[in-house]
């Protein structure tokens with residue numbers, strides 16, 4: 122099974138100026154494409170060749186894991202962005218408030234986790250088997266699915282995600298990223 126570049130649910134210039142067209146051309150068009158190309162090359166004639174991406178992530182290690190997880194993580198990340206973020210669905214607001222005290226507290230804890238990751242990685246909001254919400258930090262290509270969690274939201278804090286628009290200012294990138302989160306999609310992932 123050949124893995125392919127997912128289609129963005131918005132125009133490549135639609136997230137500007139918070140996330141510029143140039144950032145998307147590199148981050149989506151080049152970085153993500155390269156992970157997918159590497160993955161396809163690595164799994165050819167291997168037991169991973171016809172395995173669903175989630176299964177590869179749960180079973181592989183080394184380069185296959187890294188490229189599979191980066192493919193999944195970026196697809197998830199880009200799919201949960203929108204140029205027209207609506208109001209947060211009430212059910213999602215209620216869940217976040219229940220877990221973190223308030224939506225504001227959740228955002229602050231999540232941002233703190235993302236800013237605190239040393240080097241490249243991803244901050245995640247996931248639900249566990251009992252539906253409890255947890256924030257976690259993963260370095261490199263890490264994905265909470267390997268720990269039995271179901272991802273609900275993520276932010277990419279690799280420098281390639283923000284260096285064109287924000288240089289070294291990771292916190293400014295995260296602050297802008299909040300304004301691009303598609304809360305309907307996040308709610309959809311949480312409530313299934």
Ligand code: MN
Pocket residue numbers: 148152195277279281282
């Ligand atoms: Mn990235």
